[in-house]
Amino acid sequence: MSETMPILRFVYDRRHKASDVKPASVDLEIYFNRQERKFIGTGIKVFPSQWCDTNHIVYHENAEQFNRIIDALKKKVERIFIAMQVDQEPITVQTFTDRYTGKVRPTSFIDFMYDSIAKRQIKESTRKAHLAAWETVRRFGRLRSFNDVTIENIERFDDFLRKEAPTRCQVTIHGYHKRLKPYVIEAYKLRYIENNPYNFFDDERGTSKEREPLTESELERLRTIELSPRLDRVRDLFIFAAYTGLSYSDMCAFRFDLDTVENNGRYFINGERIKTGSKFYTPILPPAMAVLDKHLYDLPTISLQKYNDYLHVIETLMGLRKPLTSHIARHTFATTVAILNDVSIESVSRMLGHKHIATTQIYAKMPDVMVERQAEKLFKIG
Structure with missing residues (x-):
């Protein structure tokens, strides 16, 4: 039995496998004594430059969210130890593990959901999406215990999603339910809840809103509009993405000296x-090269939330009647920059890194002006 409370700390890359191109896991170390310690995976992987022993995750698009998630894990473990002390239960690796893994029936649905996400064999991108849904459920605050998992609270959660962000479309709301539902069903199968509320909840899928890329004239206005230094840096990132097709996360990971090749004086x-x-494999077009040159080939860094917030400010200053977001830069590259200049859909797919042409077709919409150009040939038919 441990006479004192175990020591908790987060450990990064405990297997020493991380590199500039390979992320590593963040684990919570529980130090019981010299002979006993336990590691709990957080399900989160980051690159070495994105980890700090004092501030945890930094320079990552989801840094704030991930730090809240790992802090919540630490608090959960602390609550388990406090409960064990109150129950006068011996604190050992085995007794703690029994409580943590649910051999002792859990009482917290929110903890059960987090643990289930961490254990599931799913892609890291899928795990991030499920952790984001967990964070939203935690913010909602009415699905904490298994007794809270009722049809009434699922309906309240749906209402919460709509009120928290009025611009959320039905497809996005459906996505939150889609990621919460597996853990509700799992709790039902384990008999932690008497009924599955999703058997009684009508969750419509909805249809996605079509993203509108910037036109040639709008892109030119964006490049020339006078902006403050802070907004200017944000504009530079958007321009770089719009003339390379990189997503926000790929742009954050981009390193000119490591990720480019030169061919006849042109960089890819x-x-x-x-x-x-x-x-x-995508070209760095002249406007993007100008951005790199301006910043000495080291792009500015900013969180995704701040990036999109400042893009909305630029959107207002430009008087755009369409949203300006990080996603729009990639769509603008596919449609306005590439397709409008007669680049084949197969080449655009390769530039964007899509595995299937169908995905590229979602990004690269045929502009009206392109249809008009092609129609000129038809008008010549006598």
Whole structure:
């Protein structure tokens, strides 16, 4: 039996396998004594430059969210030890593990959901999406215990999603339910809840809103509009993405000296998607090269939330009647920059790192002006 409370600390890359191109896991170390310690995986992987022993996860698009998640894990473990002390239960690796893994029936649904996400064999990108849903459920605050998992609270959660962010479309709301539902069903199968509320909840899928890329004239206005230094840096990132096709996460990971190849004085990015691991090969067009030159080939860094917030400010200053977001830069590259300049859909797919042409077709919409150009040939038919 341990006479004192175990010591908790987060450990990064305990197997020493991380590199500039390979992320590693963040684990919670529980130090019982010199002979006993336990590690709990957080399900989160980051690169060495994104970890700090004091501030934890930094320079990552989901840094704030991930830090809240790992802090919640630490608090959960602390609550288990406090409960064990109150129950006068011996504190050992085995007794703690029994409580943590649910051999002792859990009482917290929110903890059960987190643990289930960490244990599931799913892609890291999928795990991030499920952790984001868990964070939203935690913010909602009415699905804490298994007794809270009722049809009434699922309906309240649906209402919460709509009120918290009025711009959320039905597809996005459906996504939150889609990621919560497996853990509700699992709790039902384990008999932690008497009924599965999703058997009685009508969750419509909805249809996605079509993203509108910037036109040539809008892109030119964005490049020339006078902005403050802070907004200017944000504009530079958008321009770089709009003339390379990189997503936000791939742009954050981009290193000019490691990720580019030169061919006849022109530079190309030869990379691998962070999200899917698929290869891509895309040119660094002159406006993007100008951005790199301006920043001495080291792009500015900013969180995704701040990036999108400042893009909305630029959107207002420009008087755009369409949203300006990080995603729009990638769509603008596919449609306005590439397709409008007669680049084949197969080449655009390779540049974007898509595994299937169908995915590229979602990004690369045929602009009206392109249809008009092609129609000129038809008008010549006598």
